[in-house]
Amino acid sequence: MNLKMVMIVYNEAIDAEVMEIMEGCALKNYTKVMGVYGSGEISGIHLGNDIWPGRNNILHICCENSQAQKILSCVKELRKKLGKEGVKAFTWNLEDVT
DSSP states (O other): OOEEEEEEEEEGGGHHHHHHHHHHTTOOOOEEEEEEOEEETTTEEEOSSSSSOOOEEEEEEEEEHHHHHHHHHHHHHHHHHHGGGOEEEEEEEOOOOO
């Protein structure tokens, strides 16, 4: 089985939109990390304070390659719709799952 890890990092302000898109991708299993800090080239700095407000959320999804491709396609469509709100997806191969 060819497994992938998909990591979606997005502005917490668009959590509902991201989760709606993921439901449309038939996503059932994931781990969500909420309220993380970071800096993106387009989205800017998010440190959750008065100077750099906002935070990000992260979804980690372990899935087969075909599902990963579907998720990436859904994220691409969301990026087109939302523009600079900040959502990106990354994938890597998983060697072992126990």
